[in-house]
Amino acid sequence: MNPTNGNSRKVLHLCLLLTLVVPQFMEPVSVLAAPLMAPSKCQTTTIDNLVQGIVTIKLENVVATNVTAQGCNVQGNMHITLPGNDFSVNGVQGIVDSQNNFTASIIPG
DSSP states (O other): OOHHHHHHHHHHHHHHHHHHHHHHHHHHHHHHSOOOOOOGGGSOSOEEEEEOSSSEEEEEEEEEEEEETTEEEEEEEEEEEETTEEEEEEEEEEEEETTOOEEEEEOOO
16 A cells, blocks of 8 residues: 555645635635725715815715725815805816815816
8 A cells, every 4th residue: 555645635635625615715705805985075965174264165065976995076066155255166076086185176167
């Protein structure tokens, strides 16, 4: 009887078992891994505190598109409050980056 022949069969059986079993465990693990969250300004209808102080600027009625963990495109109405005055600008567009910073790209005149 050759002892290495028995060891070879054990190794072969172990490799076969691992080939069949490991993929069964990997799929549920990948499903449980949570995707990265999109920035909070991509998940709201109002973006407050764009400017705060004597002048307050916020974006209202926000619609976010192309939402990913890296940011999104947003469109809404900009509301500007000055002492004694309120202004609204409709159709403002911009982007929110992965650091949750808003940058306007289109402000209709």
